[in-house]
Amino acid sequence: MNHSTGNFDTIRDLQGLIGESICREMGIYPLPEGLRISVVVPIYNEKATVAEIVRRIRAVPIPKEIILVDDGSTDGTRDVLAAMDCGEDVRIVLHERNHGKGAALKTGFSHVTGDIVVIQDADLEYDPSQYHRLIQPIVEGVADVVYGSRFLPVGPHRVLYYWHYVGNRLLTMLSNMLTDLNLTDMETCYKVFRREVVEAVAPTLKEKQFGIEPELTCKVARRKYRVYEVGISYFGRTYEEGKKIGLADACHAFWCIFRYWWGD
Numbered sequence: 001m002n003h004s005t006g007n008f009d010t011i012r013d014l015q016g017l018i019g020e021s022i023c024r025e026m027g028i029y030p031l032p033e034g035l036r037i038s039v040v041v042p043i044y045n046e047k048a049t050v051a052e053i054v055r056r057i058r059a060v061p062i063p064k065e066i067i068l069v070d071d072g073s074t075d076g077t078r079d080v081l082a083a084m085d086c087g088e089d090v091r092i093v094l095h096e097r098n099h100g101k102g103a104a105l106k107t108g109f110s111h112v113t114g115d116i117v118v119i120q121d122a123d124l125e126y127d128p129s130q131y132h133r134l135i136q137p138i139v140e141g142v143a144d145v146v147y148g149s150r151f152l153p154v155g156p157h158r159v160l161y162y163w164h165y166v167g168n169r170l171l172t173m174l175s176n177m178l179t180d181l182n183l184t185d186m187e188t189c190y191k192v193f194r195r196e197v198v199e200a201v202a203p204t205l206k207e208k209q210f211g212i213e214p215e216l217t218c219k220v221a222r223r224k225y226r227v228y229e230v231g232i233s234y235f236g237r238t239y240e241e242g243k244k245i246g247l248a249d250a251c252h253a254f255w256c257i258f259r260y261w262w263g264d
């Protein structure tokens with residue numbers, strides 16, 4: 001189903017057929033004229049998935065720019081990027097050496113020009129087909145920020161590490177206690193912002209690695225932006241399949257929750 005403005009009539013027909021509220025529930029709604037999203041993709045050693053994630057992002061029928069930030073990959077990801085048949089919608093930015101996901105995001109944020117900014121990991125854990133539902137609260141004017149939650153029941157979820165799940169829940173709970181937000185998944189990759197939010201927050205970002213997730217969350221809460229959550233499906237990968245985040249990252253995230261609660 002193409003939801004873009006070009007198919008405005010099809011969407012209106014569908015709304016007439018099954019009702020506007022059911023369409024909205026399914027993430028089927030006409031996009032505002034001229035709307036464009038910016039998808040920021042931090043990439044570190046993702047040779048096996050980077051071409052496919054770009055293909056999937058481009059397949060989403062929403063006008064967009066894609067900003068690929070290669071964070072000093074050494075596994076051949078750069079060769080894949082160099083060989084990629086990129087259109088004008090794709091911009092590739094290279095870090096000479098590895099700095100971490102937070103640094104890659106900050107670089108990506110400095111290039112965005114779209115109305116809505118979506119963070120997209122380069123592995124295939126998060127599926128771009130969910131963009132319509134993710135941006136919907138912003139398009140409808142009720143949200144400034146949307147988090148895609150793996151813990152709200154929508155779509156398929158790969159059953160994986162229990163202790164990883166417990167760690168995620170603990171970090172989210174602690175973050176909630178200090179920010180007074182009732183999020184269910186603070187650590188999600190799918191964080192979506194009105195561009196104005198990124199312009200206000202990005203210059204202040206300090207965390208170069210995975211501490212970026214609690215830092216972003218704390219700074220959004222502190223500035224009193226309107227935050228929504230949307231349930232997403234999740235196709236987690238194992239460490240053997242390339243997952244890199246570990247206990248040290250969880251401990252650092254724990255520390256960051258306090259640090260950014262204490263002050264910007």
Ligand SMILES: Nc1nc2c(ncn2[C@@H]2O[C@H](COP(=O)(O)OP(=O)(O)OP(=O)(O)O)[C@@H](O)[C@H]2O)c(=O)[nH]1
Nearest residue numbers: 042043044071099100101104121122123243244245
């Ligand atoms: N691990 C890691 N990832 C980076 C780095 N720089 C950019 N990235 C990208 O950041 C994204 C997230 O990294 P992952 O290793 O998938 O970790 P994760 O998916 O957040 O971990 P989970 O929450 O457990 O799913 C991926 O697209 C990475 O390629 C870096 O220095 N280290």
Ligand SMILES: [Mg+2]
Nearest residue numbers: 121123125243
């Ligand atoms: Mg991942």
